Amino acid sequence: xxxxxxxxxxxxxxxxxxxxxxxxxxxxxxxxxxxxxxxxxxxxxxxxxxxxxxxxxxxxxxxxxxxxxxxxxxxxxxxxxxxxxxxxxxxxxxxxxxxxxxxxxxxxxxxxxxxxxxxxxxxxxxxxxxxxxxxxxxxxxxxxxxxxxxxxxxxxxxxxxxxxxxxxxxxxxxxxxxxxxxxxxxxxxxxxxxxxxxxxxxxxxxxxxxxxxxxxxxxxxxxxxxxxxxxxxxxxxxxxxxxxxxxxxxxxxxxxxxxxxxxxxxxxxxxxxxxxxxxxxxxxxxxxxxxxxxxxxxxxxxxxxxxxxxxxxxxxxxxxxxxxxxxxxxxxxxxxxxxxxxxxxxxxxxxxxxxxxxxxxxxxxxxxxxxxxxxxxxxxxxxxxxxxxxx
Numbered sequence: 001x002x003x004x005x006x007x008x009x010x011x012x013x014x015x016x017x018x019x020x021x022x023x024x025x026x027x028x029x030x031x032x033x034x035x036x037x038x039x040x041x042x043x044x045x046x047x048x049x050x051x052x053x054x055x056x057x058x059x060x061x062x063x064x065x066x067x068x069x070x071x072x073x074x075x076x077x078x079x080x081x082x083x084x085x086x087x088x089x090x091x092x093x094x095x096x097x098x099x100x101x102x103x104x105x106x107x108x109x110x111x112x113x114x115x116x117x118x119x120x121x122x123x124x125x126x127x128x129x130x131x132x133x134x135x136x137x138x139x140x141x142x143x144x145x146x147x148x149x150x151x152x153x154x155x156x157x158x159x160x161x162x163x164x165x166x167x168x169x170x171x172x173x174x175x176x177x178x179x180x181x182x183x184x185x186x187x188x189x190x191x192x193x194x195x196x197x198x199x200x201x202x203x204x205x206x207x208x209x210x211x212x213x214x215x216x217x218x219x220x221x222x223x224x225x226x227x228x229x230x231x232x233x234x235x236x237x238x239x240x241x242x243x244x245x246x247x248x249x250x251x252x253x254x255x256x257x258x259x260x261x262x263x264x265x266x267x268x269x270x271x272x273x274x275x276x277x278x279x280x281x282x283x284x285x286x287x288x289x290x291x292x293x294x295x296x297x298x299x300x301x302x303x304x305x306x307x308x309x310x311x312x313x314x315x316x317x318x319x320x321x322x323x324x325x326x327x328x329x330x331x332x333x334x335x336x337x338x339x340x341x342x343x344x345x346x347x348x349x350x351x352x353x354x355x356x357x358x359x360x361x362x363x364x365x366x367x368x369x370x371x372x373x374x375x376x377x378x379x380x381x382x383x384x385x386x387x388x389x390x391x
Contacts, residue, residue: 091266214257
């Protein structure tokens with residue numbers, strides 16, 4: 001009996017030892033490139049962090065603390081997921097963009113549990129306008145309004161589409177690129193919770209439109225992404241792409257492409273530590289009082305939303321970020337600003353490549369699709385719905 005117990009103990013110890021060795025020897029993900037698309041950028045640069053506006057109606061601005069190039073800085077407008085109002089939740093991406101020379105604007109269009117989704121588009125629009133006006137004379141920020149891109153995550157994706165559709169009419173800069181990642185939070189009807197889509201056919205035909213999702217929790221994000229592509233009907237097919245990031249557990253830590261994957265916390269971008277500048281001397285002393293606050297049920301985060309915000313606030317930066325979401329955005333922005341189209345972007349061999357694990361095994365490549373024209377457009381019938389063609 002004692003011999004059996006001893007053998008069992010030795011076997012268990014051997015298994016644990018082998019498991020420990022396996023974990024030590026597990027392949028590690030590829031490191032972030034030093035330069036180029038998805039790369040670190042200028043490691044030595046200090047990043048200016050400003051809070052523009054007053055109170056909850058404010059926008060965070062981030063850019064390198066150095067004189068801007070003569071042409072100005074390209075502008076990335078980052079529209080957060082519902083409830084993820086602190087820029088530190090996307091701090092890794094913001095830091096990447098700032099070190100790559102971008103002016104990053106992060107409008108806080110929501111006061112958690114006090115803002116209705118239906119009011120978010122108008123709030124975001126006014127915040128972006130005010131922020132651009134405030135940094136226009138800043139020689140280090142210096143926005144180049146001819147190179148504007150919008151990044152929207154979850155509910156921020158339909159919000160980006162709404163802002164782009166209204167840009168000309170409302171005096172906003174027309175974005176050259178809309179990058180909608182794991183989109184969601186779209187209202188299903190006029191009385192339902194969520195961001196109501198405006199007429200997306202108003203989006204400028206010259207816009208490049210890229211939607212990107214992960215392979216986990218896919219159904220809702222897939223449907224939303226393809227709906228956004230479909231309803232932006234004035235944008236030609238050659239300016240649209242649907243991209244999917246694939247999870248990969250070949251090594252450790254595993255890469256898992258969830259709804260929260262585009263987030264990546266960096267506490268250096270904690271919004272609570274960024275204070276507003278002094279009041280301008282010519283600021284009106286008696287500001288208009290806001291209308292009385294009226295609570296409604298759609299202001300409160302649902303249980304599902306609370307869970308997702310918790311996941312966003314714990315998300316770490318990994319290879320899915322810098323070789324997936326960040327690199328895809330960088331390449332798409334370069335193509336859009338150069339007047340190229342999504343077809344050329346799709347044919348770029350760097351786009352789908354996710355490099356290799358430390359043992360030489362390739363990380364699962366991005367899946368890239370070009371939307372097909374709706375059968376109605378091909379056959380002249382009004383009833384068919386569009387599909388996608390895989391790369």
